[in-house]
Amino acid sequence: MRTFPIGGIHPSDNKKWSKDKAIEVMALPDEVAIPMIQHIGAPATPIVAKGDKVLTGQIIAQATGFVSANIHSPISGVVKAIDEFANGEGLYRQMIVIKREGDEWVESIDRSTELKRECKLSPADIISKIKDAGIVGMGGATFPTHVKLTVPDGQKAEILIINGVECEPYLTSDYRTMLERGEELLTGVEILMRALNVERAVIGVENNKPDAVAHLNDLIAKGNYRGIEVMALKTRYPQGGEKQLIAAVTGRQVPPPPALPISVGAVVCNASTSVAVYEAVQKNKPLIERVVTITGKQLKDTHNFLLRFGTPIKSVLDAAGGLPEGDVKVLNGGPMMGRSVVNLDAPVMKGCSGITVLSGCEASRGKELACIKCAKCVSACPMGLEPYLISKLSLRQLWDRAEEHKIMECIECGCCSYTCPSNLPLLDYIRIGKQTVMGNIRARAMKK
Amino acid sequence: MNALVLTILTLSVLGAILAVILYFVAQRFKVEEDPRIDDVEKMLPGANCGGCGFAGCRSMSEALVKMDDISSLYCPVAGAQTMVSIASYLGKSAAEKGPMVATMRCGGSCDKRPKVNSYDGARSCAVVNSLYTGESACAYGCLGYGDCAAACQFGAIVINPNTGLVEIDADKCTACGACVKACPKALIEMRKKWPKNRAIYVACRSKSRGAVVMKACKAGCIGCGKCAKVCPFGAISMEGNLAYIDAEKCKLCRKCVNECPTGAIRIVNMEPLPKEPKSVENKAAESKA
Numbered sequence: 001m002r003t004f005p006i007g008g009i010h011p012s013d014n015k016k017w018s019k020d021k022a023i024e025v026m027a028l029p030d031e032v033a034i035p036m037i038q039h040i041g042a043p044a045t046p047i048v049a050k051g052d053k054v055l056t057g058q059i060i061a062q063a064t065g066f067v068s069a070n071i072h073s074p075i076s077g078v079v080k081a082i083d084e085f086a087n088g089e090g091l092y093r094q095m096i097v098i099k100r101e102g103d104e105w106v107e108s109i110d111r112s113t114e115l116k117r118e119c120k121l122s123p124a125d126i127i128s129k130i131k132d133a134g135i136v137g138m139g140g141a142t143f144p145t146h147v148k149l150t151v152p153d154g155q156k157a158e159i160l161i162i163n164g165v166e167c168e169p170y171l172t173s174d175y176r177t178m179l180e181r182g183e184e185l186l187t188g189v190e191i192l193m194r195a196l197n198v199e200r201a202v203i204g205v206e207n208n209k210p211d212a213v214a215h216l217n218d219l220i221a222k223g224n225y226r227g228i229e230v231m232a233l234k235t236r237y238p239q240g241g242e243k244q245l246i247a248a249v250t251g252r253q254v255p256p257p258p259a260l261p262i263s264v265g266a267v268v269c270n271a272s273t274s275v276a277v278y279e280a281v282q283k284n285k286p287l288i289e290r291v292v293t294i295t296g297k298q299l300k301d302t303h304n305f306l307l308r309f310g311t312p313i314k315s316v317l318d319a320a321g322g323l324p325e326g327d328v329k330v331l332n333g334g335p336m337m338g339r340s341v342v343n344l345d346a347p348v349m350k351g352c353s354g355i356t357v358l359s360g361c362e363a364s365r366g367k368e369l370a371c372i373k374c375a376k377c378v379s380a381c382p383m384g385l386e387p388y389l390i391s392k393l394s395l396r397q398l399w400d401r402a403e404e405h406k407i408m409e410c411i412e413c414g415c416c417s418y419t420c421p422s423n424l425p426l427l428d429y430i431r432i433g434k435q436t437v438m439g440n441i442r443a444r445a446m447k448k
Numbered sequence: 449m450n451a452l453v454l455t456i457l458t459l460s461v462l463g464a465i466l467a468v469i470l471y472f473v474a475q476r477f478k479v480e481e482d483p484r485i486d487d488v489e490k491m492l493p494g495a496n497c498g499g500c501g502f503a504g505c506r507s508m509s510e511a512l513v514k515m516d517d518i519s520s521l522y523c524p525v526a527g528a529q530t531m532v533s534i535a536s537y538l539g540k541s542a543a544e545k546g547p548m549v550a551t552m553r554c555g556g557s558c559d560k561r562p563k564v565n566s567y568d569g570a571r572s573c574a575v576v577n578s579l580y581t582g583e584s585a586c587a588y589g590c591l592g593y594g595d596c597a598a599a600c601q602f603g604a605i606v607i608n609p610n611t612g613l614v615e616i617d618a619d620k621c622t623a624c625g626a627c628v629k630a631c632p633k634a635l636i637e638m639r640k641k642w643p644k645n646r647a648i649y650v651a652c653r654s655k656s657r658g659a660v661v662m663k664a665c666k667a668g669c670i671g672c673g674k675c676a677k678v679c680p681f682g683a684i685s686m687e688g689n690l691a692y693i694d695a696e697k698c699k700l701c702r703k704c705v706n707e708c709p710t711g712a713i714r715i716v717n718m719e720p721l722p723k724e725p726k727s728v729e730n731k732a733a734e735s736k737a
Contacts, residue, residue, distance in 0.1 A: 365569065
């Protein structure tokens with residue numbers, strides 16, 4: 001069975017807590033806060049004013065520049081405020097607050113559930129529809145999908161890889177999507193293949209989800225989806241990383257930055273993104289909702305909710321029986337890549353595939369000890385870096401040497417910190433180094 | 449015995465020959481250097497802190513000797529007087545600058561700014577700042593992990609365990625600016641140093657609205673603008689929801705201190721204005737308690 005060639009870890013996947021919970025539609029929130037930055041790139045610019053009436057699916061903020069994404073109203077109601085509010089990390093960001101009144105949708109949106117497979121649009125039209133719908137990568141990185149699909153001149157996409165790996169422990173939103181919305185997913189893949197003009201698409205799924213693999217294979221055979229295959233991959237974290245998935249599926253290695261995955265002819269899209277693409281292109285439905293896993297060993301109730309963006313994390317947790325007693329850590333995402341949430345009034349955003357609740361003792365870090373140079377982090381690093389070294393270089397602020405040691409290659413998967421027997425916060429320091437080195441690289445580019 | 453004498457003799461002769469060779473080589477390949485560089489280096493404090501922007505005192509003195517116009521060069525550790533004497537030695541004119549001192553502008557001590565979460569990751573302000581706001585609800589306040597204290601080469605910065613805040617010893621501070629660069633929240637500012645280490649400044653950097661500040665911290669600036677109105681010298685400006693005292697214009701009259709409802713304006717080594725029945729600051733504190 002295939003997997004990526006170097007590094008990686010195998011944490012306990014903990015998917016059992018929520019994997020058998022079917023997708024439920026969560027009750028509409030009374031009030032939503034929509035951040036203007038939910039994607040990588042420039043923040044969107046609000047095009048509504050306080051007091052405006054908006055419909056569900058109406059565009060409320062326009063993309064600023066190419067690498068940015070439109071934002072649509074997830075509910076119908078009145079714009080209550082446009083101001084800076086605290087996000088999950090407690091930082092103040094511009095948000096549009098909408099108070100709900102009923103549930104009126106924009107008329108052009110087709111809300112029927114029947115599958116619409118036929119798509120005769122040209123690639124450019126498909127991409128422009130995806131752009132209008134504000135679709136971003138829903139695996140967590142939130143890179144605008146239309147940018148990904150716009151292949152630079154002189155390069156050609158050969159293969160579309162759909163990321164159904166979901167290697168992050170605990171999360172099951174992509175898994176449930178593959179099981180329950182398989183046909184929409186496959187039609188979305190067909191549309192993406194058309195947009196990229198490729199003949200072959202591979203859906204990568206880890207082998208801890210054998211029923212998803214079997215189900216998708218069934219649907220492909222029944223629905224006669226041509227050129228799409230499902231590839232079971234050996235379970236290993238971080239297989240869902242773009243470069244790791246390309247290596248696992250095609251055996252090709254993406255060169256170091258600034259090279260993009262397209263330089264080896266591959267384009268990677270998340271499974272949930274593919275469903276969103278289907279809805280945008282065939283049903284004119286912009287990205288206003290997603291499946292979010294609410295999970296954790298201590299929670300009374302785990303769920304896979306289909307919920308509208310802007311729903312406060314607090315109300316999602318309340319719907320799952322509230323927070324358990326004692327100290328807890330709430331994560332936006334899973335335990336490996338997720339970011340802790342300190343403000344529970346913060347909204348669910350486009351990149352939030354799950355909300356994981358860990359108890360204080362599960363989340364606490366061990367005491368920091370000295371590095372014993374065991375090189376476990378080196379074996380675990382899926383990018384072939386030396387985490388103990390670049391983290392030390394960052395700590396000592398030796399930015400140039402950190403750059404020489406390819407700090408910018410780090411994908412922040414956290415394998416090094418996970419595996420360290422001395423409990424060193426390796427990734428924390430590497431992240432600082434990455435930020436500073438990135439600034440240095442930009443400053444150099446500006447000088448030129 | 450014989451072997452001992454022989455060894456001493458051999459080594460002495462060898463040493464003498466090498467000394468002669470080295471003497472001639474040194475004469476032949478002598479590097480001409482301006483002797484003033486050494487003199488200037490002796491006049492500089494030799495802290496090698498980098499506060500001047502150069503790698504060390506040696507490179508600073510080279511620049512001082514080589515550059516025609518040295519008004520852009522300044523050693524904050526040595527101070528204005530030394531710069532003037534260096535300039536007169538070199539026959540150039542020095543920049544005129546008053547003494548400065550690093551000032552940490554956050555008053556959110558543990559009792560005024562409660563913890564709302566706990567953090568157990570890397571003990572570094574830069575790391576915390578890259579992750580989230582920090583343990584309090586204020587997104588602008590001092591994190592208290594001491595990146596500035598680690599950056600200070602003069603031992604002027606300590607973290608007070610009772611308040612959780614950074615304290616700067618004005619006597620030890622040389623205004624080299626290392627802490628200003630180290631603070632990821634940009635809380636430390638170089639301000640004018642008054643005699644007797646007196647100081648007055650707004651101990652808050654929060655740009656949030658008043659209501660948000662009040663919720664997060666009892667010592668924050670809520671942007672009411674009362675201080676700016678009362679200032680007779682026009683030294684206080686309001687930037688959004690935050691007051692700022694311009695140290696160059698301020699005359700230490702302290703009228704603003706009694707106006708501030710949250711006590712965000714901090715005075716150091718000075719008494720508050722006399723003959724006031726009871727300062728507004730105390731009243732506000734009392735009514736809250």
